[in-house]
Amino acid sequence: MKKYITYQFKFIAFIAIVFTLIVSCEQDFLEKPPASDVTIDTVFTSSSNAQQVIFSLYEDTYFAPNNIPLNWWGWIGWQSWSEMAEDMYFPKVNWTKHWQYVDGTMSSASSQLYPIGNLFAAVRSANTYIEKMNEIPVQSASDQTYINQMLGEAHAHIAYQYFKGFRIWGSLPWINTRLEGGEEAIPRMPFEALIDSIAGRLDLAASLLPEQWEDRWTGRFTKTAALALKAKVLVYAASDLYNGPTPSYASGYEHSEVLGYGNYDQQRWQRAANACKAAIDAANAAGYALYDAAGKEKNIYTLAINRTSEHILYQTFGIYNSGSWNYAYTMMNWPYGIGWYNRADIAYQPTFQHVDGYQMSNGKFPIEGYEGSDGTKPNISQAGNDAGYTDQNFAKDRDSRFYQNIVYHGATFGEGYNDKLINFDLDKSVPDRTHGDWSGFKSGFMARKFVNEALGESSAITYQPVHPIIRLADVYLLYAEALNRANDGPNAEAISYLNKVRTRSGMPDYDASNYKGATAEEQFQNAIKYERRVELYLEANRYFDLRRWKNGDDLEVSFTGCAVNNGVVSRKDLGWTNKWDDRLYFHPFHNNWVNNTPGLYQNPGY
Template structure:
């Protein structure tokens, strides 16, 4: 019987849990299985492929929103003057004061390369395993998609990074060849996604038990995002035309897109899979994004009446709140302006509601996190078409207005290519709010320095606790510092600070 992807991931967490009866002085570890002895049949390969998804879930819990959303003008943090333990971590990311010694930076680097290593292990061993060709192609496509996803995050955050494309079999082979140029990293990403798209099944071709796995449509959509980042608009348009005919569609209700009852729905192209009934693979965005002063009023968790340092993150900024047009149905589906406390007093600390759908168990929620969805593809398509040439009321406008119509808004009329650029970036901001896209949109469109400095001026007026050095954004600060540990151990060149 086939296991679902999420169940297989849970099983993977147990693979290293076996006991060890021999002396702890034995050099051969007994609690784990080596790659050489493990890859013997199709089931073992599938377990390894499932394990390559697990770091995506880890990154989705914190790192993706810290560096894709909190770092932008969409969100900030609720200042907690009673506990300053996180100040040097997430707060400094928000304030553009993050250093090479940041644990947050180190964690994203390390978890991403853990995922890459798992992909490389599969790619290095799968050819020797006998299995049907279509299943082997599926597994190859999945890990190439995942490896590209990990590298796409790394190259956009750090620039050139070590390009590891083979399994590391010994400590002596762990040292890299140094930071590859960003162009080489992008070339590897494009090669992986092109091959993945050729090998992966369509979403409709998967059995229900395999919902959530990478698909042909996911590979093409991610590749289109890569081309959009590189300003290769013709290739992005061609791929997105294929995605538009791939059976995806907008759901009638915006909020229902994120409802756990609708996981992997018709609008979903790729989403991070969480399972609320299991502590190690559940999500907790309701708790993380709730104001830490809200007790259990927002979370609804009677077993946890108080919140602490783990809450009060990704708080919508006033800039974000003001970005919505009057009548936009996405606003109330995505955020609240505050909460009413136990005394009946309204507390004006905004928070994200997009992922609030109740509890699956105390302390755990069942909400998946969207990474690629059809509305994103439509807006990328509109943007890429416009960059090829403005056409008033043309195909680009139709794609843009398809998204606006679902939000309850009238069609957007633009009169120039420049006006359309502004319109589509604005639409991406509100449609994809709190989905970790905003930072990357600002950087690739060349707006990050100006937007974030202006945003910083407004934040300093609102948040008087911010240091004077906060939000001094320059082109150098668009890339994160390479973790100091990696600089020292792998002799990597540091980014200009």
């Protein structure tokens, strides 16, 4: 195989016996780095050395959910999966990197958020541990247990990488050994076999992993995390994009077996439901629970900036003070003139299309669409009229998650140290404005979720971001969805798990009459879609959810913003439309990847 699957590595001495795995395209994994006595055999002389191979798999390069960018100078720049799907306007400035996904220009020559070389680098590292772990001298029974637990992690990371891969490209070559180069071409595995292989690895991982790690190891794969990932994999695989006939745009594609099952089988939903229930049972046994300590008006915001009992699989980062700019996401989504920080440019700008999607606190929708898809002309629902909805009072009596996810004109911010309300008035004569007058701030909304408001009190305050990959609410919603699809409609169990998520945020129980749909199954599926949109906002789910549901057309949106002039609210066309093409259900492999990797044939349409 060529370099994008063998993807070379080297070890570099860090201190006397601690090593960090570094990716290199020039040197073989077994080759000693210059001026070092470190070799692969040195690494596997003890469990404490060998654990560095496992630790490397948690590095941002491989493990990150890419739900939001922390800064613009990292290896991927300012881009994440949230830019593509959360109905956000972006100023087209040189530090934003996601445009090929939304402007209709994605091709096999485009740069991509997650390069396939990173995926195979992580797989190779995990396979290295699996092949070499039996060479580690065992010092005690507890040492053997730890070595076996790390084996579980290696299997889980392989599964995680292939999950990340298939939801982007479809099936991939399955690599189950540490390749040295010169092997026969390994073709893309049929989709069904890939899913079974991922599920099998996660079952094996769950049998080896602990229920919880000791405090110093939090964030590593656990038994529950492996089972939750399996549940998510099987729900994705049972979804419409994969669980059905080959899509029409791929008609004639000679490798259709890599795009999905090629037929529909409702039992795939039952298999997914069973996996979800197993994950929930494991979570309960291990002490996981929906976080509710901050109250219904703060739970979602609080768990976005703190690790909680709900976080099953997640990524943590280093501890830095806010003045260091290590976490520019917070600073680039900050109201001007509040706290110590004063910079006018705003990165994440939600639009009215997102805001209109929130229910009122009674569970009904105030907006039921637009005239001719024109976001400046909303169709107010009967429920909205009954509640007295107008754009002037758009923020009144909404789902509590609206207030936790979005910063809007009239909102509070930094309540511990700031008394001013958010004031995005465009009239510069209005006092106490928090606008900043940057020409790129056009939508009139800002993201609140994942923005740690406490940092505004002082540049010396420290913060350690936690980005969820899977949390318990996600698994509850996956379970409810799988039960609904497996039973041609929701049973009591499905409704119960949906309501658990809604109740935590103070929302009323599921009422089918509040959702569109010709059948009970369709109505409940639309309720699931709503919950996943607002509950998992900015958690790298919506882009993949819309694609697996074959709702890609929902990604084509002409954005509408909120203009406030001397206190009067109006809607304005932002002059940008995110584009969608059905080819994007399966992204292209970059030409370099295909040309250098026999067996990695291109997806249809590219």
